[in-house]
Amino acid sequence: MVHEGQTLKLKIISLDSERHRLGLSLKQAEEASAPRPAPTETTPSTATPSSAPASREARPERRPRPERGERGYSMADAVQEPEGGIDNTLAAAFAQVRQQMAAAEAEDVTETVAAEESQEEAAAGEAIVEISAAVAADEADLESAATEELEKIDDAAAANEANEAPAEAAAADVVESVTEAETAEEAVAAEGIAEIVETVAADEATEEAAGSEAIHEIARETMEENTKG
Numbered sequence: 001m002v003h004e005g006q007t008l009k010l011k012i013i014s015l016d017s018e019r020h021r022l023g024l025s026l027k028q029a030e031e032a033s034a035p036r037p038a039p040t041e042t043t044p045s046t047a048t049p050s051s052a053p054a055s056r057e058a059r060p061e062r063r064p065r066p067e068r069g070e071r072g073y074s075m076a077d078a079v080q081e082p083e084g085g086i087d088n089t090l091a092a093a094f095a096q097v098r099q100q101m102a103a104a105e106a107e108d109v110t111e112t113v114a115a116e117e118s119q120e121e122a123a124a125g126e127a128i129v130e131i132s133a134a135v136a137a138d139e140a141d142l143e144s145a146a147t148e149e150l151e152k153i154d155d156a157a158a159a160n161e162a163n164e165a166p167a168e169a170a171a172a173d174v175v176e177s178v179t180e181a182e183t184a185e186e187a188v189a190a191e192g193i194a195e196i197v198e199t200v201a202a203d204e205a206t207e208e209a210a211g212s213e214a215i216h217e218i219a220r221e222t223m224e225e226n227t228k229g
Helices: 026-033 051-058 075-079 088-159 161-227
Strands: 011-016 021-025
Touching (some): 011 026, 021 026, 021 088, 088 161
Antiparallel strands (some): 011 021
């Protein structure tokens, strides 16, 4: 009847919004567009009683006009199987559109996860920088205070030889105290940084798992829609 690529004038005979299908008819479209035979024209001077019945017989029988509200198709037609079956080409077009929409949704999920991970990593980086800066500032204060203390000890040792031995011991205590304080502070900072890194890794794993599940659900729903009916 038809071949691929051919342009046709068709009549819509059913709509199935639930299954996303459209019923078309070539036969009914051709019948609707077929020209009616023209009636035989006569004039009063040539018409005879015998020719009048022949003119009426040649005129096609008029079909009854549908009443208001009976024209076209109703919602009941949408669930009827169209003549000649469902147009598979239209169903394939709907499936392709759903796949494109699903791909766009999956891409949005991936971009959202990537954006959230980027923001979280940036925040974590800022927190680590703040911790490192705080440690450096505290160590600078400790070393400055230790330097002042050592200068006082040196002055005391220089003033009296008897103070030299106690001054050396005191200076050693100051240096040891500063070293211990800096080591402890660096350990606390390292723990804080490790906790931030672990938190970011755990959050990213959770976000990626949720994103993967969302993409899987999109694919499943799309497959169900494309195979429905």
